[in-house]
Amino acid sequence: MDTRRTPETILDDIASIRTLERGRLCDMRTAAGRVYHNLQFWSDGRNRSEYVKGSELETVREAVANWCRFRELTDEYASALEQRTRKARKVVPEDHQKGGSVSRRRRPPAQR
Numbered sequence: 001m002d003t004r005r006t007p008e009t010i011l012d013d014i015a016s017i018r019t020l021e022r023g024r025l026c027d028m029r030t031a032a033g034r035v036y037h038n039l040q041f042w043s044d045g046r047n048r049s050e051y052v053k054g055s056e057l058e059t060v061r062e063a064v065a066n067w068c069r070f071r072e073l074t075d076e077y078a079s080a081l082e083q084r085t086r087k088a089r090k091v092v093p094e095d096h097q098k099g100g101s102v103s104r105r106r107r108p109p110a111q112r
Contacts, residue, residue: 007084010077017070021063025052039064 023041037052039060052060
């Protein structure tokens with residue numbers, strides 16, 4: 001039994017993602033040992049960092065996890081679609097199937 005998912009079911013999973021935040025959530029510490037959080041991400045060719053309020057921490061953490069899930073799903077989608085394409089390409093009508101290469105004999109040169 002084939003347990004691979006279809007591209008359509010993967011797209012449904014992608015569409016169900018409601019929040020998304022690119023980047024990485026980092027724990028930072030002050031000299032006094034207090035912990036705060038930064039969201040680090042690339043924007044306009046530069047590495048950026050934004051402070052994340054404690055009240056927003058869980059929302060941002062979920063959005064960053066959704067970004068990771070999104071990337072996994074798009075890779076899975078590409079693989080599933082690629083497999084479908086390869087499978088369709090290999091299905092050739094019987095009258096068009098190749099029977100292998102045919103070696104052709106060389107004729108001896110014509111004698112004069």
